[in-house]
Amino acid sequence: MKAKLSLGIMVLSAVLAGLILRFGFSGERNFEDAALGTMTVSYEARSIDGRDIHTTKQREKEIAEMLSVASDGRRSTLILGNSQTHSINQKKEGEVVYPEILDRAFSERTVLTNSLPNANLQEFYLILNWWLETVIFDQIVVPVFMDDLREDGLREDFLTALIQENFALSGELDDFDQSLNEQLRSLQPQTHAESSESSDSETPQDFVEKEINSWLAAHSKTWANRPNARGDLFMKLYSWRNILFNISATTKRKMIPARMSKNLLALDRILERTSEDSIDVLLYIPPIRRDVEVPYDLAEYAQFKSEVESMAAAYSHVQFKNWEGIVPGELWGLKASTNGKKEPELDFMHFQFKGHQILADSILTALKP
Amino acid sequence: MIFNSVTFLIFFTLVSLLYWTLPSRPRYWFLFLASLVFYAFWRWEYLGILLLSAVTDYYVARGLDETPIEESKKRKRLLAISLSVNLGLLFYFKYLLFFTENFNALFEWLNATTRFPYWEIVLPFGISFYTFETISYTMDVYRGHMKAEKRFITYGLFVAFFPKLVAGPIQRASELVEQLKERPAFHWQFVADGIQRMIYGLFLKVVFADNLAPIVDEAYAMDPAALSGIDVITLGFLFGFQIYFDFAAYSHIALGAAKVLGISIPENFNFPYIATSMKEFWKRWHISLSSWIRDYLYLPLTGTKVLVSTGKGGIGQSLDNEPTAKRKNFALFATWAIMGFWHGANWTFILWGLYHAVFIFLERKLAPVRKRIPFLGSTWVTWPLTLGIAMVSWIPFRAQSLTDALVMYAKILDPRQLVGLNLRENTYLIAALMLIVFVFTWAVDEYIRPWLQTKPRISVPITILQYTVAILLIFIFLRPINQFIYFQF
Numbered sequence: 100m101k102a103k104l105s106l107g108i109m110v111l112s113a114v115l116a117g118l119i120l121r122f123g124f125s126g127e128r129n130f131e132d133a134a135l136g137t138m139t140v141s142y143e144a145r146s147i148d149g150r151d152i153h154t155t156k157q158r159e160k161e162i163a164e165m166l167s168v169a170s171d172g173r174r175s176t177l178i179l180g181n182s183q184t185h186s187i188n189q190k191k192e193g194e195v196v197y198p199e200i201l202d203r204a205f206s207e208r209t210v211l212t213n214s215l216p217n218a219n220l221q222e223f224y225l226i227l228n229w230w231l232e233t234v235i236f237d238q239i240v241v242p243v244f245m246d247d248l249r250e251d252g253l254r255e256d257f258l259t260a261l262i263q264e265n266f267a268l269s270g271e272l273d274d275f276d277q278s279l280n281e282q283l284r285s286l287q288p289q290t291h292a293e294s295s296e297s298s299d300s301e302t303p304q305d306f307v308e309k310e311i312n313s314w315l316a317a318h319s320k321t322w323a324n325r326p327n328a329r330g331d332l333f334m335k336l337y338s339w340r341n342i343l344f345n346i347s348a349t350t351k352r353k354m355i356p357a358r359m360s361k362n363l364l365a366l367d368r369i370l371e372r373t374s375e376d377s378i379d380v381l382l383y384i385p386p387i388r389r390d391v392e393v394p395y396d397l398a399e400y401a402q403f404k405s406e407v408e409s410m411a412a413a414y415s416h417v418q419f420k421n422w423e424g425i426v427p428g429e430l431w432g433l434k435a436s437t438n439g440k441k442e443p444e445l446d447f448m449h450f451q452f453k454g455h456q457i458l459a460d461s462i463l464t465a466l467k468p
Numbered sequence: 469m470i471f472n473s474v475t476f477l478i479f480f481t482l483v484s485l486l487y488w489t490l491p492s493r494p495r496y497w498f499l500f501l502a503s504l505v506f507y508a509f510w511r512w513e514y515l516g517i518l519l520l521s522a523v524t525d526y527y528v529a530r531g532l533d534e535t536p537i538e539e540s541k542k543r544k545r546l547l548a549i550s551l552s553v554n555l556g557l558l559f560y561f562k563y564l565l566f567f568t569e570n571f572n573a574l575f576e577w578l579n580a581t582t583r584f585p586y587w588e589i590v591l592p593f594g595i596s597f598y599t600f601e602t603i604s605y606t607m608d609v610y611r612g613h614m615k616a617e618k619r620f621i622t623y624g625l626f627v628a629f630f631p632k633l634v635a636g637p638i639q640r641a642s643e644l645v646e647q648l649k650e651r652p653a654f655h656w657q658f659v660a661d662g663i664q665r666m667i668y669g670l671f672l673k674v675v676f677a678d679n680l681a682p683i684v685d686e687a688y689a690m691d692p693a694a695l696s697g698i699d700v701i702t703l704g705f706l707f708g709f710q711i712y713f714d715f716a717a718y719s720h721i722a723l724g725a726a727k728v729l730g731i732s733i734p735e736n737f738n739f740p741y742i743a744t745s746m747k748e749f750w751k752r753w754h755i756s757l758s759s760w761i762r763d764y765l766y767l768p769l770t771g772t773k774v775l776v777s778t779g780k781g782g783i784g785q786s787l788d789n790e791p792t793a794k795r796k797n798f799a800l801f802a803t804w805a806i807m808g809f810w811h812g813a814n815w816t817f818i819l820w821g822l823y824h825a826v827f828i829f830l831e832r833k834l835a836p837v838r839k840r841i842p843f844l845g846s847t848w849v850t851w852p853l854t855l856g857i858a859m860v861s862w863i864p865f866r867a868q869s870l871t872d873a874l875v876m877y878a879k880i881l882d883p884r885q886l887v888g889l890n891l892r893e894n895t896y897l898i899a900a901l902m903l904i905v906f907v908f909t910w911a912v913d914e915y916i917r918p919w920l921q922t923k924p925r926i927s928v929p930i931t932i933l934q935y936t937v938a939i940l941l942i943f944i945f946l947r948p949i950n951q952f953i954y955f956q957f
Contacts, residue, residue, distance in 0.1 A: 102656035108928065109663060112935030119940055249892070252686045282689060304509040307475045308948055315474070328944045340897065357694030357890035 120321050124328040138432050139188045139449045144199035153198055153212040155185050157260040165211050169234045173209045178240040179223045180214035186449040188432035194452035200459035215257040219250035220365035229261050242385040245403050248362045249355050255286045262286050341438035348444040354399045370414050381465050382411045383420040388447045390428025426454040469509035471721045472673050473948040484728050492651045496621050506630035514592040522627040524553045525602040529609040529616035550606040554599040561591050566813035594634035605641040614642045622648045631725040635718050637736040637756035652730035665724030671938045673717035674945040680710040692875040696888030700876045702899050707866040708859040709902040739910045744850035746827045749858050769799035801825045816864040816873050823861050
């Protein structure tokens with residue numbers, strides 16, 4: 100192809116790409132909400148005086164407010180959770196999540212919550228240890244989801260405070276702890292963008308790149324919108340994968356043995372740590388939709404429940420509850436299809452406000468006032 | 469400076485504009501200074517090492533040129549100066565920590581109290597590449613394959629030329645110096661061809677390599693004991709694709725950037741995973757390194773006299789005299805162990821090198837069998853076999869330790885641990901998808917592109933579509949979040 104034709108084609112392509120970027124991608128959006136589907140929204144609990152008592156992304160302001168609430172002199176409970184904890188299906192005005200209901204119900208107790216979507220128990224273990232550095236809890240609530248045992252790795256978006264503070268597990272560390280510390284370290288800013296050979300200091304390239312990017316983001320909406328465009332693309336890929344393999348919410352998810360063992364090991368560490376600090380633990384199998392067949396291999400699901408129960412039985416400070424069936428079918432909902440079909444899919448994870456009330460009542464009866 | 473950054477794109481645009489605007493005499497000085505600025509964007513303090521290596525070989529080569537062949541002792545002494553400086557720099561910056569660790573471990577095992585101190589040493593980017601280039605230059609002058617370059621700027625630019633400075637291709641002086649002497653005039657074709665290559669390279673890096681990186685990192689962070697043989701093979705494929713997209717991307721951008729400036733750099737990759745033997749694989753993968761190793765290490769170890777210096781080919785070029793089988797085998801294993809060690813100061817890299825030596829050795833030994841049974845030599849047998857062997861070779865290259873690598877290999881070899889899926893479903897899907905993408909791209913390049921070139925009415929809209937998608941995705945994904953993997957070598 101002749102030079103000028105080639106260059107013309109590239110210029111035209113660049114213009115077309117620019118137009119697609121300008122008009123083909125959505126503006127700012129919350130991908131967490133997009134992942135939840137249009138019928139479910141996220142909500143973080145607040146104290147009666149309007150302060151933050153619940154965090155999902157560990158934003159600085161939230162953590163500061165939570166620490167101020169914890170210093171009020173009352174006893175404190177920590178709830179760990181996943182998106183079930185911070186989402187309400189078909190939410191109406193004034194409806195709240197179970198941590199807020201619990202906080203209102205206790206007069207002499209503060210309930211702090213740290214939940215993160217698709218949480219894994221390794222993240223719970225680190226988050227618990229991080230909270231214990233600054234707050235004295237006398238009880239914690241830990242739901243163990245079968246789905247979450249399929250997860251692995253640490254995510255910087257949800258461990259913001261740990262990363263910013265260069266948190267690391269301390270004391271006698273075995274391989275498991277060291278590997279978690281390693282993973283955390285790799286997320287920390289001074290090593291994140293560098294190879295193992297580079298020094299810790301910022302290079303001229305880092306500095307210039309940061310400045311140029313900030314300038315571009317401030318002066319070009321299209322540039323600033325790049326993270327949303329990336330998110331949009333990944334959502335589309337996810338959807339295409341589901342269409343191609345006919346995956347829906349009811350598709351059976353297989354347990355991943357190596358991840359399950361790693362997460363159960365993290366759970367054991369949580370129970371050990373709370374035992375050392377004399378913290379009571381409420382460990383429960385969370386509610387799941389039971390009016391249809393669960394999206395798991397039934398034998399694997401039974402094995403999962405029995406393993407969690409037997410781990411709890413090994414510790415005297417742990418109370419185990421199986422609450423898988425406490426929220427009736429009509430209190431669950433639907434979510435937008437993730438595989439290109441018109442009909443919405445069943446939502447197995449997120450229930451309506453009344454479900455939150457039922458779960459809060461169950462927790463209330465199990466916990467000390 | 470890394471290619472997948474806005475900083476580089478701005479830097480490169482300015483350098484190209486100024487380069488072609490300047491008269492031809494100061495042009496190379498400008499390019500030399502721009503190359504030093506490019507390097508200084510990482511750490512300016514390390515420019516001294518680059519210049520030390522360059523200046524040493526400049527004067528050594530001049531000295532060799534002025535010394536008659538009859539004075540072989542003096543010539544050898546001069547060569548020794550070059551090798552000592554370059555290999556000394558490599559040893560200090562790249563291997564000292566490795567030897568300290570290993571000697572200290574040995575002392576501990578022997579219950580000796582002696583310990584070597586650990587020094588904090590930062591590996592200068594590109595040191596393995598530019599030292600190999602300066603060594604090859606001096607060797608070529610020593611062997612009489614070329615005359616020493618008298619103008620420092622021409623020689624200095626051969627060493628510091630920024631497109632290939634940090635991660636190759638490892639260029640031969642004869643190839644670059646001749647082009648620089650010709651002083652090419654501006655041509656729009658340079659710009660068109662160069663930008664096309666750069667777009668292709670950036671696309672491979674930011675769309676494929678950078679998005680594969682977190683998946684690979686997560687998978688390799690798992691406890692190897694918890695993996696099955698199938699998982700290990702999948703990890704081999706995944707990293708095999710990541711490193712290919714990453715390194716081939718760098719080479720494409722380097723070739724493209726050089727082309728815009730009117731300079732040709734030899735190809736470094738040619739669809740390596742299409743190879744039907746390991747020998748062929750190394751004629752398609754990191755071609756500039758394999759040909760360097762052939763000319764300056766393997767052939768001398770076999771006792772063969774090297775008659776020409778060229779960056780083309782790969783291990784296995786025909787020899788001018790046939791060494792004994794024993795010597796050839798020794799050279800093969802020694803070369804590969806060193807090749808592995810060149811990649812990194814760790815036993816895992818040596819294992820990786822020896823793995824390749826074993827399979828190339830087996831290929832040589834089994835060649836008569838393949839000739840007797842034609843089915844064994846058919847592409848349908850040799851391609852999947854070679855692909856599997858090449859992909860599984862990446863396990864020690866990426867594993868955290870030698871123990872991890874051996875545990876992972878044991879999983880493949882133990883039939884009881886072969887089956888089982890312990891990675892996320894997406895991991896297997898992505899590995900399969902990457903294989904399809906690779907084979908499809910090769911098929912398009914091999915069969916569809918030549919046909920399209922004869923049909924401009926179809927090829928123009930397809931090319932527009934292709935570049936629109938590529939530019940769009942580069943714009944969305946361009947972030948200097950991951951350095952090129954080969955920067956660390």
